[in-house]
Amino acid sequence: MPDNIVVERDGAIAVIIVNRPKEMNALNLATMLELDRIIRSLEDDQSVGALIITGSGEKAFVAGADISEMADMGAMQAKEWARLGQQVFSRIENFPRPVIAAVNGYALGGGCELAMACDIRLASEKAKFGQPEVNLGIIPGFGGTQRLTRLVGKGQAKLLIFSGDIIDAQEALRIGLVDRVVSADELMVAAKALANKMIAKAPLAVSQAKLAINKGVEMDSESGYMFESEIFGMCFTTADQKEGMRAFLEKRKPVFSGQ
């Protein structure tokens, strides 16, 4: 059976490659279950400091959920499919270490939703983004109505979702859907450099900052500030806080233990 998801290791980075290039890396059920299983196993692997998610081949990151599998679904099955996708993508969003989407081509529908579940989106200048579900008589179902709105605001989210328009990487950068655009040749190098930069920082501080941002954005500001101060205090129980501040005062580079 072909691997729908390939995982490559480069030091502390795990690169997750959606690998159905003939189908533009469309997400079918088997691929989603494989992705779920892999994310779960990487969560427990402390040798993994960051994830990069990308697509196989030249043309697509992920061109969406697999339309051939969805065409004959009934309402209940479609709802369960959406719940599965939402759960897998929430698992990626809550992965305890940084997750970078390296968007190498089409990121449409479920592909755009996958990229949005990642912490940071790096795009090749050839990347294209969109939520074209209205062309199929459906709405985004793997979190797109929620994550796109939070990322780019209600107006731009409605513009993309109601029109089904496909936008290029520069437009995605302009509206805040991607965070950085690089040349196609540089994409993986840039993604790995960024991952390694984050891996070199105090790991607990990075994962707790992720938690503060992800949970805080769901709260009212006052609760968010309270949550932040709890985590800020907790950082002062770590060896890495002692090391980080001592190293600064001693004018040397810190050596973090992740404790």
Ligand code: CAA
């Ligand atoms: N599902 C299943 N198969 C797909 C697919 C998808 N989402 N996207 C592309 N493919 C398949 C095509 O059917 C085609 O297969 P065959 O070679 O067997 O004919 C192959 O990939 C290559 O695609 P094209 O020939 O269409 O390539 P292109 O370069 O002309 O166009 C494209 C590329 C613009 C990405 C076009 O394929 C396309 O529009 N794809 C569909 C995009 C889409 O609508 N995505 C949203 C899906 S719904 C969703 O994701 C819901 C959700 O929120 C969960």
